[in-house]
Amino acid sequence: MVFKYNYDEMLDKAYKELPEVSKEEVRFEIPKVKGSIQGNRTIITNLQQIANDLRRDINHVFKFLLRELATTGDIKSGGTIFVGRFNSSFLNEKIEKYVKEFVMCDQCGKPDTELMKERGLTFKRCAACGAKSSVRTLK
Ligand SMILES: [Zn+2]
Numbered sequence: 001m002v003f004k005y006n007y008d009e010m011l012d013k014a015y016k017e018l019p020e021v022s023k024e025e026v027r028f029e030i031p032k033v034k035g036s037i038q039g040n041r042t043i044i045t046n047l048q049q050i051a052n053d054l055r056r057d058i059n060h061v062f063k064f065l066l067r068e069l070a071t072t073g074d075i076k077s078g079g080t081i082f083v084g085r086f087n088s089s090f091l092n093e094k095i096e097k098y099v100k101e102f103v104m105c106d107q108c109g110k111p112d113t114e115l116m117k118e119r120g121l122t123f124k125r126c127a128a129c130g131a132k133s134s135v136r137t138l139k
Contacts, residue, residue, distance in 0.1 A: 028111045030099050033091045035079060042086045045079040050095060054103050056115070061098060063138040068094045107131035 031053045035044040051058040062080060066073055073082040103111050105126035112127040115135070122137040 028099075028104075030092075030096055033088055033095060035088070035091075037085050037087075040083065040085065042082045042084060042091070043079040044082070044091065047075075047080040054099065054111075056102065060102070060115070060138060061095075064098050064102070065091075065094055067138065068097065102135055105129060105131055106133050 031046070031050040033044050033050065034046040035042065037043075047061060048058050051061045054061070058075065058080075062073070062075055065080075065082065069082055069084060069086060071082050071084045073080060075081075099111070102115065102124060103113060105111070105113050105124070105128065108126060108129040108131065110126065110128040113124045114127065116123050116125055117137075120137070122135050123132050124135045125132045
């Protein structure tokens, strides 16, 4: 019996033959909100970071939240303000809803999508599988 590879080469080959699994494919971590309630206002301090993680425009996430919370608000440098008192688990549920609707691909379930507009309609297009589906247009 002749070994074609030495041990290191075999190990190297074995690793190379494993299917590549990216971190995102294993599990997509939905970012959690950080913030506080001050009087009758809820302030999310990391909405910009969340938008960056989701690769979405903060204004789009903000519009979605305003609609979901049925309230008004303002994006300020120190944080995003919502009128009303909302606890973090409720807000996290809304972020999850946003991710499901506007980030995750309906076909393959991956988060590698981008939003695009065509003739006034909004579509979610997946870079992983090429699927394209229409989503709500937030005004
Ligand atoms: Zn897909």
